């Protein structure tokens with residue numbers, strides 16, 4: 001139940017006499033409503049993280065690249081090093 | 096799907112694993128606090144491909160698992176004897192109480208409903224003005240804004256038939272409880288990314304300093320988890336103790352100020368009992384005393400006698416990372432997801448259920 005899922009805001013409407021902004025958020029194929037009360041700046045097209053019907057965070061596209069740019073860095077470093085024997089005591093990667 | 100598939104990419108996963116193998120020279124024990132992370136580690140087979148020198152220990156981060164037995168008995172009582180519409184998240188209704196689970200109460204005619212969001216419970220209250228509606232509000236910091244919002248919506252609508260039975264627990268005091276346990280031998284933590292999405296990361300700095308341990312705020316996808324583990328191992332191998340944020344695409348250092356505001360409007364911090372662990376000081380949120388009409392605990396002043404826990408269940412030891420699920424004599428025998436003896440076998444975030452469903456996990 002702690003899972004929060006990223007989705008894209010398709011459209012925004014208001015409820016409670018215009019007091020509450022609700023977004024239609026697309027997750028893969030399905031659309032679900034999420035309250036935008038925690039994200040007053042969220043706009044159509046933004047990626048947001050939704051947890052139990054409430055959008056709790058915007059996803060930063062630049063930061064999203066970081067895990068991969070980090071790998072690129074170590075990849076480039078690796079090319080400088082001689083092919084080192086990688087100790088694989090856990091067997092081959094099943095993923 | 097953008098922002099998901101990249102983080103499950105097998106090639107990227109492999110690169111991270113190689114890097115972890117390359118830098119690991121000593122034995123390290125790392126705890127992931129959050130049950131969602133336990134689930135992802137087990138489901139994606141990550142535990143089997145880490146270096147044997149790295150031991151991942153699963154933490155108490157499953158709110159369903161740590162909700163006290165007494166509170167479940169109370170929810171069952173309210174549903175069966177007080178005629179309330181009892182709403183909660185799916186995981187919660189199968190957790191065994193001392194006599195019945197909410198699912199069994201439903202079979203006896205109680206109106207128990209599984210909802211995706213607490214905000215739906217407010218709608219049910221609006222549509223059923225002659226009935227009392229209670230939302231069994233379990234969760235960590237991540238879920239608190241939604242539960243708090245439901246109270247604010249009900250207040251805004253002037254509803255007098257909505258309340259929440261709060262079972263809200265906090266992660267930083269749980270980390271301290273794990274560290275204060277003499278049997279604990281944790282050397283680094285992956286902190287739960289979604290909790291920090293709400294609260295920010297500053298609460299963890301004092302813990303890093305007090306216990307001299309690395310803490311890395313980490314996401315949930317395989318690449319996130321491996322990146323987080325790599326960051327912790329790197330610190331350990333270099334003798335560093337720092338707070339780092341792997342999950343920066345989602346977690347801002349200050350958290351979500353709007354969400355914190357809503358939480359502070361509805362909840363106040365109190366001591367809380369964790370099932371299987373005991374009372375941890377200032378480790379939970381209760382509805383504020385100024386909002387008692389929305390607090391099911393106060394609204395329905397009932398005293399439920401404390402019942403003893405199932406004697407064979409070692410959930411407390413599993414939740415503190417002292418024992419693995421397969422070390423429990425009941426695991427997979429008298430205790431299965433269909434007939435659970437303890438909460439960690441019910442919730443998909445419980446360590447026992449994760450090990451049961453993805454049985455390829457051997458002693459790691």
Ligand code: SF4
Pocket residue numbers: 407408409410413420423424425426427430431435436437438439440447
């Ligand atoms: S396997 Fe079942 S009985 Fe054993 S600790 Fe887990 S939940 Fe409790």
